Amino acid sequence: MVRMGLAIGVILLAVFASACAGGGGRSDTAMTLTPVGEWQLVAIEGEAFELPQGARLPTLTVREDGSVGGLAGINRFSGSVDADAWDDNGWMMGPAAMTRMAGTPAAMDFESRYIELLGSADLVYPWPKTMDLLQDGRFLLRFERVGE
Numbered sequence: 001m002v003r004m005g006l007a008i009g010v011i012l013l014a015v016f017a018s019a020c021a022g023g024g025g026r027s028d029t030a031m032t033l034t035p036v037g038e039w040q041l042v043a044i045e046g047e048a049f050e051l052p053q054g055a056r057l058p059t060l061t062v063r064e065d066g067s068v069g070g071l072a073g074i075n076r077f078s079g080s081v082d083a084d085a086w087d088d089n090g091w092m093m094g095p096a097a098m099t100r101m102a103g104t105p106a107a108m109d110f111e112s113r114y115i116e117l118l119g120s121a122d123l124v125y126p127w128p129k130t131m132d133l134l135q136d137g138r139f140l141l142r143f144e145r146v147g148e
Contacts, residue, residue: 034086035062035126039070039143042130044117046139052106058114060143068093073111074103091124091133117141 041058043049051057055073062068066083069076079096096115103111117140121133133141 033126033128034064035081035091035124035131036064037062037131038146039131040146041114041141042144043142044113044140046142052104052110054104055107055110058111059146060118068096072098072114074107075099075101075111077115086124089123089125091121093119093121095119114141 039060039062041049041060051073056071058073059070060068061070062081064083066080067078068081069078071077075098077096077098080094082090082092085092096119098115102108117135118133120135121140122136123134125132125134129145131143131145132139133143
């Protein structure tokens, strides 16, 4: 009796899995992940980081039209990326405009490094809860989706 129940469970699992697979090919309704959303920085060049005194956690908001903005640590920034490049995981950011508030030297250095890495990335890999920015295959920045 236990074997019969197990066999039925395996069959039901197989039927459910094949139904979810949509016949083994790509579904017209498959979700395409894009970097659109609100993100907060969690790693720089593969390492966790400590915020310097006077800095706040950097954020990045990416909109569908390619406009970006956020907090760099002290100052707010805005700019744009080529949204058409996302289909090939491309990340091409133009110059960023920033507010001009002063902070501690360590916080200003941290902010400069963040903006430099953000602008030098050439690949983006958005996942449901995280997003990675890379340059020539080298990990630069990892973000976590806000609210996750």
